[in-house]
Amino acid sequence: MSGSCFAERLGDLVSITPAEHDALARIEERERPVRRGATIQRENDRVGEMFVLRKGVMMSSMLLDDGSRQILRFLFPGDMMGLSSLVYREAPETIAALSDCVVCPFERSALSGILTAHPRLAALMMVYSQIERAALTDRLAALGRTSAKARVAAVLIDMRNRLRMMDKSITDSFVLGLTQEEIGDATGLTAVHVNRMLRQLEDEGLIARANGHIAFINERALLREANYVDRYQGLDLSWLPAPL
Amino acid sequence: MSGSCFAERLGDLVSITPAEHDALARIEERERPVRRGATIQRENDRVGEMFVLRKGVMMSSMLLDDGSRQILRFLFPGDMMGLSSLVYREAPETIAALSDCVVCPFERSALSGILTAHPRLAALMMVYSQIERAALTDRLAALGRTSAKARVAAVLIDMRNRLRMMDKSITDSFVLGLTQEEIGDATGLTAVHVNRMLRQLEDEGLIARANGHIAFINERALLREANYVDRYQGLDLSWLPAPL
DNA sequence: CGTCAAATTGAAAATTATCAACGAGAGTGG
DNA sequence: CCACTCTCGTTGATAATTTTCAATTTGACG
Numbered sequence: 001m002s003g004s005c006f007a008e009r010l011g012d013l014v015s016i017t018p019a020e021h022d023a024l025a026r027i028e029e030r031e032r033p034v035r036r037g038a039t040i041q042r043e044n045d046r047v048g049e050m051f052v053l054r055k056g057v058m059m060s061s062m063l064l065d066d067g068s069r070q071i072l073r074f075l076f077p078g079d080m081m082g083l084s085s086l087v088y089r090e091a092p093e094t095i096a097a098l099s100d101c102v103v104c105p106f107e108r109s110a111l112s113g114i115l116t117a118h119p120r121l122a123a124l125m126m127v128y129s130q131i132e133r134a135a136l137t138d139r140l141a142a143l144g145r146t147s148a149k150a151r152v153a154a155v156l157i158d159m160r161n162r163l164r165m166m167d168k169s170i171t172d173s174f175v176l177g178l179t180q181e182e183i184g185d186a187t188g189l190t191a192v193h194v195n196r197m198l199r200q201l202e203d204e205g206l207i208a209r210a211n212g213h214i215a216f217i218n219e220r221a222l223l224r225e226a227n228y229v230d231r232y233q234g235l236d237l238s239w240l241p242a243p244l
Numbered sequence: 245m246s247g248s249c250f251a252e253r254l255g256d257l258v259s260i261t262p263a264e265h266d267a268l269a270r271i272e273e274r275e276r277p278v279r280r281g282a283t284i285q286r287e288n289d290r291v292g293e294m295f296v297l298r299k300g301v302m303m304s305s306m307l308l309d310d311g312s313r314q315i316l317r318f319l320f321p322g323d324m325m326g327l328s329s330l331v332y333r334e335a336p337e338t339i340a341a342l343s344d345c346v347v348c349p350f351e352r353s354a355l356s357g358i359l360t361a362h363p364r365l366a367a368l369m370m371v372y373s374q375i376e377r378a379a380l381t382d383r384l385a386a387l388g389r390t391s392a393k394a395r396v397a398a399v400l401i402d403m404r405n406r407l408r409m410m411d412k413s414i415t416d417s418f419v420l421g422l423t424q425e426e427i428g429d430a431t432g433l434t435a436v437h438v439n440r441m442l443r444q445l446e447d448e449g450l451i452a453r454a455n456g457h458i459a460f461i462n463e464r465a466l467l468r469e470a471n472y473v474d475r476y477q478g479l480d481l482s483w484l485p486a487p488l
Numbered sequence: 489c490g491t492c493a494a495a496t497t498g499a500a501a502a503t504t505a506t507c508a509a510c511g512a513g514a515g516t517g518g
Numbered sequence: 519c520c521a522c523t524c525t526c527g528t529t530g531a532t533a534a535t536t537t538t539c540a541a542t543t544t545g546a547c548g
């Protein structure tokens with residue numbers, strides 16, 4: 001079959017040797033379809049599986065005890081999901097599908113095997129988790145210190161960029177695939193306020209909206225509004241050990 | 245000398261072999277004192293060093309372009325700092341000392357060497373970064389979905405717990421070591437509002453304050469108020485590969 | 489056509505920020 | 519030892535942002 005989605009992702013960073021590619025393919029041997037709306041990991045459930053997302057868009061979220069939800073991250077093909085099962089007996093987050101998806105479940109032992117046999121892949125996994133961490137801290141700063149409008153703009157830009165990584169034909173018009181409530185749960189806002197912020201962005205001529213499609217009319221202004229930083233730029237991986 | 249702070253931290257999770265201990269000691273060979281208020285890494289600066297904190301309390305933060313600051317994390321002995329230099333040419337965050345500190349700088353090659361020679365340490369590093377990630381997502385959810393009072397309470401609890409890891413004699417009274425402005429920058433609030441929230445927590449009998457000291461009067465209520473989850477509990481590391 | 493989730497809008501309320509002032513305490517230089 | 523300055527904490531009054539509540543409207547789909 002195709003090979004490894006995660007390897008393709010890492011392959012955007014450095015070139016992967018055939019041996020490494022084979023090792024990574026082993027964690028994507030099995031495939032499992034997941035329907036839109038379905039959950040593959042539920043918060044506080046006892047789970048041990050981890051996943052690579054092969055196809056579709058998913059999200060990870062936490063529930064707070066007042067019933068509100070915080071979306072932690074949107075997930076795209078090549079992303080690893082549920083790595084917290086590396087550490088915790090009970091899942092700290094819920095992982096659910098935003099569209100029809102295909103995931104590849106794998107065991108901790110598979111990952112452990114890769115770390116042992118391929119030191120450079122171990123280093124690349126650290127790289128991957130540091131990029132993720134940077135994205136997370138950007139979102140933390142956005143939630144703590146930016147306006148509602150900026151946070152909504154940031155979600156639009158981020159989704160566009162991630163979707164574009166899967167489909168280069170996307171430029172400034174795309175299908176968002178999120179409800180306003182989901183945008184709210186990602187940005188820490190109510191759905192009502194998200195609606196008003198979208199309208200405001202539209203009224204100011206930054207975006208246009210039509211039946212689920214978002215178009216960037218003034219991308220420069222949108223980037224400025226959102227305080228956007230692309231964490232997939234400016235990498236320096238010259239220090240990586242030699243591949244086996 | 246003493247050995248490795250980071251090894252001690254990992255040693256809380258599993259037992260470290262002498263060979264592993266030696267390898268980890270190599271990243272803490274050099275020591276550098278850092279005075280209170282000093283900065284060891286500045287956002288957007290070109291840096292390549294990483295650090296282990298050996299002594300004192302530090303913080304990492306980001307500046308937004310309106311001049312406001314978001315504190316991302318408080319750092320305690322045994323924490324690794326500046327791992328983003330593993331990946332980025334320019335630092336995404338500033339790292340500064342909240343008290344007089346001692347740090348151990350090390351190079352990327354040192355880390356790379358450990359990953360190559362000690363697969364189990366590579367796995368433990370992943371464990372460490374997943375624990376950090378969980379703490380980060382908890383804070384994300386707190387900023388997005390909890391009240392000002394809950395966020396302030398969470399900072400108090402977190403600081404107490406981290407300080408207690410260094411000094412077991414601390415129970416429910418401790419020196420916070422943060423200004424109200426710093427609490428605000430960590431929680432996404434203004435210093436003025438932090439002040440009001442502290443007063444409210446005090447008026448409700450959850451805490452007491454006296455010249456820089458915080459005392460937990462009703463810890464149970466404080467934990468409930470803050471929605472607190474201890475991410476150093478409930479770990480499952482049985483899957484780790486065997487040590488060399 | 490009926491139904492249901494999602495989007496939209498207005499009005500009122502709650503939360504948090506901003507502005508301004510003052511007080512307490514720590515260091516500093518004369 | 520005494521001003522002097524600075525940072526930090528505290529408080530009140532007011533303003534801005536965001537939420538809540540309550541309708542409607544729209545669009546997709548059986």
